[in-house]
Amino acid sequence: AHLDRISALNPVLNAFLQVDAEGALATAADVDARRAAGETLPRLAGVPIAVKDIACTQGIPTTAGSRTLQGWVPPYDATIVTRLKEAGLPILGKTNMDEFAMGSSTEHSAYGPTRNPWDLDRIPGGSGGGSAAAVAAFLAPLAIGSDTGGSIRQPAAVTGSVGAKPTYGGVSRYGIIALASSLDQIGPCARTVTDAALLHEVIGGHDPMDSTSIDAPVPAVVEAAANRDLTGLRVGIVTELTGDGYQAGVQARFDESVELLRQAGAEIVEVSCPHFDYAMAAYYLILPSEASSNLARFDAMRYGLRVSPEGVESPSAEQVMGASRDAGFGDEVKRRIILGTYALSSGYYDAYYGQAQKVRTLIARDFEAAFEQADVLISPTAPTTAFRIGDKLEDPMAMYLNDIATIPANLAGIPGLSLPSGVTDEDGLPVGIQILAPATQDQRMYAVGGALE
Ligand code: GLN
Numbered sequence: 001a002h003l004d005r006i007s008a009l010n011p012v013l014n015a016f017l018q019v020d021a022e023g024a025l026a027t028a029a030d031v032d033a034r035r036a037a038g039e040t041l042p043r044l045a046g047v048p049i050a051v052k053d054i055a056c057t058q059g060i061p062t063t064a065g066s067r068t069l070q071g072w073v074p075p076y077d078a079t080i081v082t083r084l085k086e087a088g089l090p091i092l093g094k095t096n097m098d099e100f101a102m103g104s105s106t107e108h109s110a111y112g113p114t115r116n117p118w119d120l121d122r123i124p125g126g127s128g129g130g131s132a133a134a135v136a137a138f139l140a141p142l143a144i145g146s147d148t149g150g151s152i153r154q155p156a157a158v159t160g161s162v163g164a165k166p167t168y169g170g171v172s173r174y175g176i177i178a179l180a181s182s183l184d185q186i187g188p189c190a191r192t193v194t195d196a197a198l199l200h201e202v203i204g205g206h207d208p209m210d211s212t213s214i215d216a217p218v219p220a221v222v223e224a225a226a227n228r229d230l231t232g233l234r235v236g237i238v239t240e241l242t243g244d245g246y247q248a249g250v251q252a253r254f255d256e257s258v259e260l261l262r263q264a265g266a267e268i269v270e271v272s273c274p275h276f277d278y279a280m281a282a283y284y285l286i287l288p289s290e291a292s293s294n295l296a297r298f299d300a301m302r303y304g305l306r307v308s309p310e311g312v313e314s315p316s317a318e319q320v321m322g323a324s325r326d327a328g329f330g331d332e333v334k335r336r337i338i339l340g341t342y343a344l345s346s347g348y349y350d351a352y353y354g355q356a357q358k359v360r361t362l363i364a365r366d367f368e369a370a371f372e373q374a375d376v377l378i379s380p381t382a383p384t385t386a387f388r389i390g391d392k393l394e395d396p397m398a399m400y401l402n403d404i405a406t407i408p409a410n411l412a413g414i415p416g417l418s419l420p421s422g423v424t425d426e427d428g429l430p431v432g433i434q435i436l437a438p439a440t441q442d443q444r445m446y447a448v449g450g451a452l453e
Contacts, residue, residue, distance in 0.1 A: 002048050002092055006139050014114045015124075015133040017053050019093035020060050024048060027090035034088075044198055045088030050140035052131050053094040054101055055186070056175040057081050064177045065097040065109040065127075068304045068328030078175025079210070080144060080186055080203045087202045092140050095130030099330045100295065101151055101179045103127050104402040107393050108332045115389070116159060118429055122386040125155030125402075131189045132159040142199050143189040148179045149283055150382075150406025152187045153418035157381035157432025160420045162196045162449070163189045165406075167439045168413030169214040171200075172207035180290035181212075183283075183410040193419055193449035197221040200442070214440065224443035225450040231265035235448070236374025240276040241405045247384045249424025253431040254380045257421040257452060261378075264451045271373050273366035278359045279408045280400065285343050285356035286411070292340030295333070300324030335396065364412040371438045376448050379405045381418040381432035409436055417445040419453060 003021050010016050031046040051057060054064050056074035058081075063069040077085070084091060098108035106114040106129030116124040117137035124133040131143035132155030145152035147165035156163030164187045171186040178184060188199035204218035237258065242251065262268055299321050300306040309315050309323040329337070343352040370377055382402055392398040409416040418432040433452070437444040 002140055006092065009137055009139060012115065012120065013117060013133050013137055013139070014112050015095055015130045015137065015139055016050065016093045017063060017096050017111055017130070018061055020091060023060070024090035024092050027085070027088065031088045031090075042087040042202070044202055047089055047142060048092045048140055049084060049089045050092050050095050050131055050134045050143040051081065051084070052128050052144050052146055053097055054146050054177045055081055055144060056177070057091065057094065060094060062094065062177070063111070064101070065099040065111065066328065066333070067110040067330070068298050068324070070110070070305065072304050074175075076175060079172035079207045081175065083203050089142070089202070095128070095134055095143060097130055098127035099333050100177065100291070101127040101146055101148055102291070102332050102336055104150070104154060104399050105389075105392065106130060107389065108330055110330060113389055116386045118160065118386065121388055122429070123158070123389055125158040125382070125386065127151040128155045128189065132156055132161055132163065135159070135161045135189050135191055141191065142195060144186060144203070145189045146176060146184060146186050147410065148183045148185075149287065149410050150403040152189060153406050153416055153432070153434060154382045154402055156189060156418040158386040158430065160423070160430030161189060161191055162193055162417070162419045163187065164196050164200060164417040164445070165409060165415060166200060166204060166442055167214065167415045169212045170218070170415070170442060171204050172210045172213050174207055174209035178294040180287040181294065182290060183287060185410070193417070193446060193453045194222070194225045196417070197225040197446050216440070219440065219442040221443050221446040224446040227447040227450045229265055230261060230448065230451050233266045233376070233448070234269055234374045235261050235266045236269050236271035236370055236377045238276070238370070238377050238379050239270055239272045240274070241379035245383050245404070246380055247424065249426045250380045250382070250384060250431050253421045253424065254433060257433045258378070260452060261448070269374055271370040271377065273363070273370055273408070275359065275362040275366050276408050279363055279411060280404060282356040282359035282363070283407045283411060284339070284400065285352050286360065288336040288340030289343050289353050290340070292337045292344065295337060298325065298328065304328065332396070360411045363408055367408070367412045367414060367438070376444050377436040379434050381405060381434040385424055385427055385429035385431060405434060414439050415442040415445055417449050419449045421452075
C-alpha cells in the first residue's frame with residue numbers, strides 16, 4: 001500500500017530520491033513467513049520505513065542530496081540501517097534533503113525541492129524535508145532523520161508531524177555522511193510520539209563503531225510516551241525563545257499548549273538563557289568549520305563525481321579536484337566551506353572558532369542553570385509556519401533564522417522533541433512545540449509529549 005502511494009504521490013512531492021520496492025517487499029515477505037512459522041518478532045517488524053539519504057545503505061544509491069555523490073552506491077550499511085534490518089523494518093527508499101544537510105527548506109537539494117503535503121507551494125522544512133513530507137503524506141509511517149541544528153524538529157513542525165533529536169551520542173553516527181560531527185544526531189520521524197519512541201528504541205544504544213556513542217542502555221522512551229499525568233513536573237518556558245520574531249499564530253498555539261500542560265498537572269515557570277542570543281553566531285562558525293573539514297574527503301579521487309577542467313590538456317590532481325568540487329557542490333555548500341576554511345585558518349582560529357567554542361560552553365551552562373529550575377524546557381519549534389518555495393532562497397540569513405529555537409540543543413548535546421500543537425488561524429498551517437530535556441534524560445521529553453498528544 002505504501003509503495004502504491006509513493007508511486008501515486010512522489011512525482012508531485014519529490015519526497016523520495018530512491019525507492020527500493022524489491023528490497024522492501026522481500027523484507028515484508030520474510031517477516032510474514034517468520035511470523036507464520038510462529039516466530040516472535042521485534043515489535044516494529046513489518047512496519048515500513050523511509051531513510052534520509054544521509055545514511056549509507058549497502059546496494060542502494062546514497063547521495064546526501066548532492067550532485068557529487070550522484071550514483072554512488074555504498075559498500076556497507078550505517079549502524080542504524082543494520083538495526084532497522086535486524087528489527088525487520090522494510091526500507092522503502094531514501095528521502096530527499098538539502099545538500100549535505102545544509103538548509104531549512106530542502107530547496108538546496110541537487111535533485112529539486114520537496115513539497116509540503118499541506119500546501120504544495122510551500123517548503124516541508126529542512127534539511128530532512130523528504131522524511132517529514134513522506135511521513136506527513138502517509139507515504140511511510142516512520143522515517144529516519146538527522147539533526148545538526150534542527151533538521152528533524154523543524155521539518156516535523158512545519159509538516160504537522162513528530163520528530164526527535166536524541167541526546168548527542170544516543171544513536172550511532174557510524175555510516176552517516178558527516179555534516180558537523182560534534183552536532184550531528186540521528187533520530188526518528190513519525191506521526192505520533194509513541195511511534196517516534198518505538199523507532200528511537202530500535203535505532204538507539206551503544207555502538208563501538210562510533211567513538212562518541214554513549215555506553216549506556218537506551219532510555220525507556222516507549223514507556224515514557226504512554227504517560228498522561230504531569231503532576232508536579234516543572235516545565236520551563238525559555239524567555240529568549242518566545243515573543244518577538246515568532247509569528248502570531250505560532251505564539252497563540254504555543255500559549256494554548258502551555259495551558260494544556262498546566263491542566264495535565266505541570267507547574268509552569270519562566271527561565272532565562274541569556275547566551276542563546278549568541279547561539280546562531282556560534283553555530284555558524286562551528287558548523288562550517290567542521291563541515292569544511294568533513295567535506296574535504298570529496299576530492300574526486302575517492303568518491304563520486306570527477307570532472308576535468310576545461311581546456312587543460314593534462315590537468316594536475318589539484319586542478320581536477322578544483323573542477324570536480326566546483327561542479328559537484330551547490331552554492332550553499334560552497335558558502336559554508338569558504339566560511340569554515342576561513343574561520344579555521346591560522347591567525348583566525350582563536351578569534352572565530354575558539355570564541356565560538358567558548359560561547360558554546362556558556363550556552364551549555366545556561367541549560368544547566370535552567371534545568372535546576374525546571375525538569376523540561378519548552379518553546380515553539382520554529383518561528384513561522386512553512387514559507388513559500390523560493391521565498392528565502394536568496395537570503396541565507398532569513399533561511400538560517402528558521403533554526404533559532406532548535407540550534408541551542410545541538411550546541412549543548414541535549415535531546416529535543418517536536419510535536420504538533422495545531423494549525424494557525426491566519427494560514428491554517430501546522431505549528432510545532434519543542435520539548436527539551438537534560439542530556440541522557442530523553443524519556444522526559446517523551447513523557448511530556450505523550451501527555452500533550
Ligand atoms: N538548517 C540548519 C543548517 O542549515 C540545520 C541543518 C541540520 O540540522 N542538518 O545548518
